[in-house]
Amino acid sequence: QKEVEQNSGPLSVPEGAIASLNCTYSDRGSQSFFWYRQYSGKSPELIMSIYSNGDKEDGRFTAQLNKASQYVSLLIRDSQPSDSATYLCAVSSSGSARQLTFGSGTQLTVLP
Amino acid sequence: DAGITQSPRHKVTETGTPVTLRCHQTENHRYMYWYRQDPGHGLRLIHYSYGVKDTDKGEVSDGYSVSRSKTEDFLLTLESATSSQTSVYFCAIRQDMGATEAFFGQGTRLTVV
Numbered sequence: 001q002k003e004v005e006q007n008s009g010p011l012s013v014p015e016g017a018i019a020s021l022n023c024t025y026s027d028r029g030s031q032s033f034f035w036y037r038q039y040s041g042k043s044p045e046l047i048m049s050i051y052s053n054g055d056k057e058d059g060r061f062t063a064q065l066n067k068a069s070q071y072v073s074l075l076i077r078d079s080q081p082s083d084s085a086t087y088l089c090a091v092s093s094s095g096s097a098r099q100l101t102f103g104s105g106t107q108l109t110v111l112p
Numbered sequence: 113d114a115g116i117t118q119s120p121r122h123k124v125t126e127t128g129t130p131v132t133l134r135c136h137q138t139e140n141h142r143y144m145y146w147y148r149q150d151p152g153h154g155l156r157l158i159h160y161s162y163g164v165k166d167t168d169k170g171e172v173s174d175g176y177s178v179s180r181s182k183t184e185d186f187l188l189t190l191e192s193a194t195s196s197q198t199s200v201y202f203c204a205i206r207q208d209m210g211a212t213e214a215f216f217g218q219g220t221r222l223t224v225v
Contacts, residue, residue, distance in 0.1 A: 032212040043219050098206070
């Protein structure tokens with residue numbers, strides 16, 4: 001069973017702080033890694049993708065990947081109340097259809 | 113908006129009845145997926161398709177079947193709905209092997225009573 005594990009949360013941070021979300025995965029053949037944001041009652045929205053080791057920055061978001069440790073993280077700088085949502089880590093399988101396996105999500109609350 | 117429409121958006125049905133959910137895309141993407149989302153379980157893959165008439169099972173396929181007779185439509189059928197199938201169902205699409213991002217529809221909230 002290929003697994004994706006996220007820190008269970010919920011996570012609360014004050015406005016302006018850095019929120020750190022973590023994810024580990026079991027399939028060493030995984031090629032692609034994603035972070036989705038999901039507001040309550042809405043569908044998941046892709047916010048970051050990362051394919052190679054290291055950091056990838058997009059605005060206030062930084063994704064970090066370490067394939068040797070099978071670890072992916074998402075940092076949100078200058079957190080805003082609008083960042084309050086559930087963040088889902090997803091890993092693309094090494095199978096032919098590259099289906100995504102998701103973690104159970106971390107609920108983030110940014111306190112004003 | 114990734115050009116994905118799910119229907120219906122909400123449905124209440126009785127135990128034992130068949131139910132079909134529809135996912136329609138306007139992007140001509142090859143890969144389509146059905147997930148269910150339940151509290152504490154995240155998103156779990158039910159079935160997926162890699163082309164017209166080409167489908168395969170995911171991790172929670174029991175009690176579900178799918179069909180894809182056209183590129184744009186991917187149907188999920190609950191043969192005989194049970195209360196354990198009460199969930200939110202999401203369809204996702206992906207362009208091809210080189211494009212790995214998946215985009216989701218709005219979801220269908222299904223309640224089996």
